[in-house]
Amino acid sequence: MEEELAQASAIYDLVVTFLINYSFQIVGAILIFVAGIVIASKVSNWLFKFCQSKGLDVTLSKFIANVVKLLFILMVGIIALGNLGISVTPFVAAIGALSLGAGLALQGLLSNYGAGLNIILTRPFVVGDTVLVQGVSGIVQDITLSTTILVDEDDVRITIPNRHIVGEIIHNSGAMSLVETHFVIRSNSNIQGVLDDSLQAVQALEGLGNDTRALFGVSQLSGLGVEITGRIWVPTAQYFYFKYAINQSLQDRLKQTGVELATPAQTIRLQQD
Template sequence: MNITDVSSFNDLLALPVVEQLTGYAGNLLSGLVIIILGFWFSGRISSIIRTRLSRIKSVDATLSPVIASVIRYIILLITFVAGLGSFGIETTSIIAVIGAAGLAVGLALQGTLSNVAAGVMLLFLRPFKVGDWMETGTVSGTVNEIGLFSTIINTFDNIYISVPNSSIWGSIIINHSKYNTRRMDLDIGISYETDLDYAEKTLMALVSDDRVLAEPAPQFLVVAYADSAITVRLRLYANVDSYFPLFWDMMRQIKPALDNAGISIPYPQRDVRLIDPSASNPD
């Protein structure tokens, strides 16, 4: 049929060009619908999975957001391929292009991929988990989230820090929350005139606090004979959750306890002796 022979709307729709355009429009519309629904569905499924996993006690809080994110990206990838397929593009070609593009992107984003690899190692080896107090490099704080690319840490002065996973994996990791108990060493300087047994009795009276663990038993140790004082150490153990409140309370109580017992905390001092040169010369 020639375009000059068109006499009605039905004849117009019967034109080959119009038929092709109509088919393309239908494919485009269906592809857009698939992609839009895929984005919505992936977000919805990710949210449901995260919520369900958070309710399961056997699943660590660290893994829930990561599993949800991985599933979301998988759904988005399938949606993208299906959407392009509805446009009339061969899916085998799409997969080949995605593979080649993935290789090129991988070479260009080696640093980013190293963060992903480090994130996977952190998630499976689990040197720390969400809620732990940890140190890495110059950063110290509570772990808020462990992602594929970075780990979110909140410092004790309420500062938000995002640390690349590769930086954490390549550094020393100190996890203060790994064990339930922690040792506390309090070093105090007392004067040389002090009786050590009396000092021990005075300081050991402070460990009657309920937050001090009975096992391992608290200890009074003499650790050094310094220039101006004898350095003694009060060693005790406490639960991690009560460590710092107990530490500050003990530091506050030590001086009043020594003052009440008449034990002085000496400050550095030096005896200077002057020799008169004329004393050695009777003439």
């Protein structure tokens, strides 16, 4: 019993001595680290707003701000450890050894980060673009170091690991997508009049306007009639809305101008013996 009390008393004396000798260093280190985190967040936010004001892409702005924040916190951590009298050299060596093992174990994750860095720096697409990659299409909502997030016209979020994007063929149409429509009219119709009326019908749609990239032309001639094809660029976020509206508008205009769509016809001959 006396030995246990002696050990407890020795531990208590050791703790009290440690707190007396190092309490100010510990409190100082904590205050330095907390203040560093707060300052790093403020500097990161300011830098992000500054990059945005200069017209930089939102993804690149986020990346720069986050890297500066991480470096600032790392620097403050080294200062805090130095305030405690702890040398950071052994930690650097340990981090190097751990990084080697982690690199081998997390090759897939690290390849995503490397690909994400490549996307952020080379910028084959930016937030708001419409891209098609690996058979998946959508509007780019966010780009992180590990993944790229797309949103399609049904508001479905599609998350793609960045390593499946870099090195692949990417179709980037900006914020627009192409709507194609086809209809066949009789060969004796006023072709130029139909083309002009079709273009006017599309340009009259609310939300498109006269500056809409739209083209109508004769795509094929056949025994059935003349096939008219329209190519209209519409906002990707409202792709199907405009696709249905375009078809309805064309149908109404053709009906209004008296243009008949060509229909298949068969001639049947009855032969009596």
